[in-house]
């Protein structure tokens with residue numbers, strides 16, 4: 508008899524974006540001619556840039572020749588991409604990493620979930636709240652999160668609320684934790700962490716022997732010069748942090764699939780006997796066993812982002828989205844809403860008026876303005892009373908959606 512992994516049964520059966528789709532479909536069924544604009548789901552909408560398309564075509568043609576054909580690649584990724592990453596994403600910021608510390612992934616979601624295979628099941632985990640759901644659900648699947656209570660919290664997880672009251676900067680844990688997930692610029696709140704603030708976290712981790720998983724998926728959206736793009740900009744971080752990057756939001760790779768994970772060689776974790784074990788060779792072993800690499804085509808496409816044309820084109824698309832962010836921020840503020848984020852991230856986090864529950868506001872705006880947002884409570888208990896708007900729509904849709912909201916408010 509095969510026994511099932513019962514931890515899966517503790518996961519909430521409802522998935523946020525499926526719930527949203529159900530409610531939107533219910534609205535459409537009763538309002539046949541009504542068109543709905545979605546500023547909800549966090550997927551990009553603009554096409555891949557020409558430099559990437561050219562690289563994809565070239566790589567595809569190569570694969571069709573005897574001399575250019577590539578089979579299984581290195582599990583850690585091709586050196587041409589790892590070198591481009593070191594040269595463009597880290598060296599200009601004064602960060603010297605070794606090529607063996609870069610692991611090409613097929614997107615950051617996989618690795619933010621997979622990475623916890625490196626640590627024992629009984630480590631205690633701390634997360635900011637609200638949060639990208641993958642961190643918690645992947646821990647729950649192996650039993651590390653405990654059970655989910657009626658308050659929406661996992662019993663073995665330490666929640667660090669991020670709300671307008673603390674300007675969305677979490678306070679350091681007041682009890683012992685082993686692992687901390689941080690994501691900056693943040694999804695869903697669109698807020699950032701300053702270098703000084705991040706230094707506090709690194710120093711805390713070093714002093715208390717805590718491992719930080721740092722998700723930098725939105726790093727390319729940073730506009731202000733003093734916001735850190737990588738946790739390794741902070742001295743000592745390579746002794747306490749693993750960092751995840753993704754080309755999904757940077758260059759519209761949500762359908763191409765490529766990113767990378769940094770596991771520094773200085774990083775260690777303890778055995779029960781107190782022996783220190785390096786995590787870099789462990790992750791290398793894990794990848795060699797369970798992963799056969801990201802496709803050659805995706806890696807050539809990613810490499811093209813680092814050419815001078817690629818950089819300019821990617822920058823232009825990000826500017827396009829950030830114009831939406833700016834418009835959302837300014838317009839919603841002018842309409843009297845309390846809005847946050849949107850300056851260094853493609854998300855606007857908005858407090859609902861009169862503390863209206865997230866889902867109620869979501870439905871009111873759907874029926875009143877035919878605009879879809881994401882209920883904040885779907886990202887965690889501290890998201891209650893907030894909703895998220897994304898800047899990933901077209902200019903036309905974003906303008907139209909704001910126009911509808913204004914009319915709705917009267």
Ligand SMILES: *Cc1c(COP(=O)(O)O)cnc(C)c1O
Nearest residue numbers: 614615616617639694724753755
């Ligand atoms: C979109 C996103 C990612 C990237 O996921 P991919 O698997 O690379 O597409 C990672 N972390 C957060 C918080 C995200 O919102």
